[in-house]
Amino acid sequence: MDDMSSFEERCRNAARLIDGHSSIMAFTGAGISTESGVSDFRSPGGVWERYRMVTYQEFIADRDARKGYWRMKSELFRELSNAKPNAAHIALAALERIGKLKCLVTQNIDGLHQDAGSSPGLVIELHGTNREAVCLSCSKRWPIGVVNSILEEVDFEPLCDECNGFIKPATVSFGQAMPEEEMVKAFRCAQESEVLIMIGSSLQVEPAASIPRFAAENGSKMIYVNRTETASDHLADILFRESAGKVMSRVLELLND
Ligand SMILES: [Zn+2]
Structure with a gap:
């Protein structure tokens, strides 16, 4: 060295x-x-500091956790859309x-x-990637902008238009393999x-x-x-x-x- x-x-x-x-x-x-x-989730002042971390298991099991997660993501997308x-x-x-x-x-x-x-x-x-969202039941994918644009309309709980499954950004969450x-x-x-x-x-x-x-x-x-x-x-x-x-x-x- x-x-x-x-x-x-x-x-x-x-x-x-x-x-x-x-x-x-x-x-x-x-x-x-x-x-x-782009803020590192470990760095102070970042989006991550203002929201509770949601594990994959919580996302699946708890409606409030899903909503909180999507609120955090929508803030993060604003930050990411400016990143070059x-x-x-x-x-x-x-x-x-x-x-x-x-x-x-x-x-x-x-x-x-x-x-x-x-x-x-x-x-x-x-x-994974924040550029796409995925249905956790049927694996259908969308560009993230499509899902992001309807978040408020669906009260931060987007569901799959094919199977009604939960939609999540195509990232690997805490607790996910x-x-x-x-x-x-x-x-x-x-x-x-x-x-x-x-x-x-x-x-x-x-x-x-x-x-x-x-x-x-x-x-x-x-x-x-x-x-x-x-x-x-x-x-x-x-x-x-x-x-x-x-x-x-x-x-x-x-x-x-
Ligand atoms: Zn689906």
Whole structure:
């Protein structure tokens, strides 16, 4: 680990690592989106602080919990509709265009990677997406805007027009199982990755946090970009505490030189 060397030197080392390998993987968490104005649910003052957390089980069982959940989401959508991808999202999309980035695993549900130009097929959303809503009974899907626009009309309790089932944003809620297919794909990526760029996760939430660890165990080089200490900093070959946008745009510049 060379966290004592200068910013420029670490950027050069990161660019060299990426340049020298063909299978690059990115793993992103909430920290990459805070620079786009999306609040991390752990950060004070966010939407999350003003609402009680609703588990999947409560959502299913309790009408008031469902309504509270949708009220919280409708506030969050207002915040998300103003969010634009930042330099770090854009750099990852550029890494894909030059043929380096083979997969992008994210814990985020904000869709900003796709907005930045990353191919939907490349992005693996471990916690689902806020861009769609899904019927919990028949799995019918809607763009989130469609459901969001009728929330007040239906008193924050939208129901499926096919089967009358409960509709929920297509995210993985607390207490809900991780999507199996995405987990399998993410671990396969980690196994094949030669260099993993981790951006904006404190790597505390399992099982997502075990994905970068698995990459390291399979011989991948590790570049960590996170404002605060993570649970596995000791695995990082290159460690950044600087802003993700600043780091990734500099690394990209060096790659393009
Ligand atoms: Zn339905």
